Amino acid sequence: MPSSTIPGLDALTRLREGNTRFVANVRSMEALASLSKRIDPLVQPSPFAIILGCADSRAPAETIFDQGLGDLFVIRVAGNIVAPSQIGSVEFAAERYGTQLVVVMGHSHCGAIAATVESMQETSDQPKSRNLLSITDRIAPVVAPLMHTELAKDRPALLRAATRANVAASADHLRHGSRLLEELRLKNGLMVVGAEYDLETGVVDFFDPAP
Ligand SMILES: [Zn+2]
Numbered sequence: 001m002p003s004s005t006i007p008g009l010d011a012l013t014r015l016r017e018g019n020t021r022f023v024a025n026v027r028s029m030e031a032l033a034s035l036s037k038r039i040d041p042l043v044q045p046s047p048f049a050i051i052l053g054c055a056d057s058r059a060p061a062e063t064i065f066d067q068g069l070g071d072l073f074v075i076r077v078a079g080n081i082v083a084p085s086q087i088g089s090v091e092f093a094a095e096r097y098g099t100q101l102v103v104v105m106g107h108s109h110c111g112a113i114a115a116t117v118e119s120m121q122e123t124s125d126q127p128k129s130r131n132l133l134s135i136t137d138r139i140a141p142v143v144a145p146l147m148h149t150e151l152a153k154d155r156p157a158l159l160r161a162a163t164r165a166n167v168a169a170s171a172d173h174l175r176h177g178s179r180l181l182e183e184l185r186l187k188n189g190l191m192v193v194g195a196e197y198d199l200e201t202g203v204v205d206f207f208d209p210a211p
Contacts, residue, residue: 008191011048011101012206018066023202027066034068047073050093052170053105054080054112059197061105064204073099079112079166080104081138082173091180100190102174102181105204106167107197113162116140117155120147142169164207167194 006014021028048071051061055076062072073093075086082104093099106113116139119128143162151158171194174181184190195206 005046005098005100006048008100008189008193011099012103012191012193015049015065015101015103015204016206019064019202019204021066022064028068031066031068031071034070037069039069045070045073045097047071047093047097047099049073049101049103050090050099051075051103051105052077052080052082052086052090052174053103053197054078054107054110056107056110058199059105059107064197064202073097078135079110079116079139080106080170081112081135081166082170082177083134083138087174087178087181090174091178094181094184094190098188100188102190102192103195103206104167104171104174104192105195105197106163106170108160108163108199110159110163112136113139113143113159113166116143117147117159117162120144139166142166164194164196167196167207170194 005011018028050073052075053059053061055078061074065072075089077086090102094102112135116136119136120140120143139162142165146152146158146161146165151161171192175185175192176182181190181192185192193206195204197204
């Protein structure tokens with residue numbers, strides 16, 4: 001049985017408060033103290049939130065939400081895409097630990113988003129790594145409709161819109177791409193929320209607070 005965790009909305013508040021501390025350059029003593037304690041492997045972990053974020057070195061969830069060891073279950077992959085292993089990881093934590101909040105977090109100046117846009121615009125037929133394509137090919141269908149709008153003429157605006165559209169698509173995929181997660185949402189109140197981390201300000205904007 002999962003250990004008791006806090007409801008999704010309370011978890012969201014805890015993340016917002018942690019991010020406010022990070023932005024203000026203040027640190028939680030509790031989170032800092034947790035770093036010097038060794039974990040007892042016999043005690044079941046009880047992460048209060050699951051974060052699916054980008055692998056970008058500037059976007060570590062534990063730091064920008066000012067959380068300690070054991071607080072967050074973090075999955076990081078370039079472009080915060082949702083492939084089967086990411087869904088499986090979220091299912092694992094939500095089912096095993098009873099965690100009630102999932103946050104899909106993109107960020108400004110994301111290299112994976114820029115690489116996707118570049119690959120869609122360039123005409124070079126140089127062969128690309130299949131592994132890299134497995135990431136950009138998941139982002140491209142989300143970005144494609146934006147390329148046919150006015151945004152195509154304004155690169156920074158296009159990249160910003162693409163980042164948010166990609167987060168929304170990943171969150172939607174988690175909400176509806178897994179029977180287990182869908183059941184946990186409907187019966188146990190699991191929340192899946194999108195967010196964007198701004199590298200310059202440090203602020204995380206939760207833009208999709210629907211359950
Ligand atoms: Zn990124």
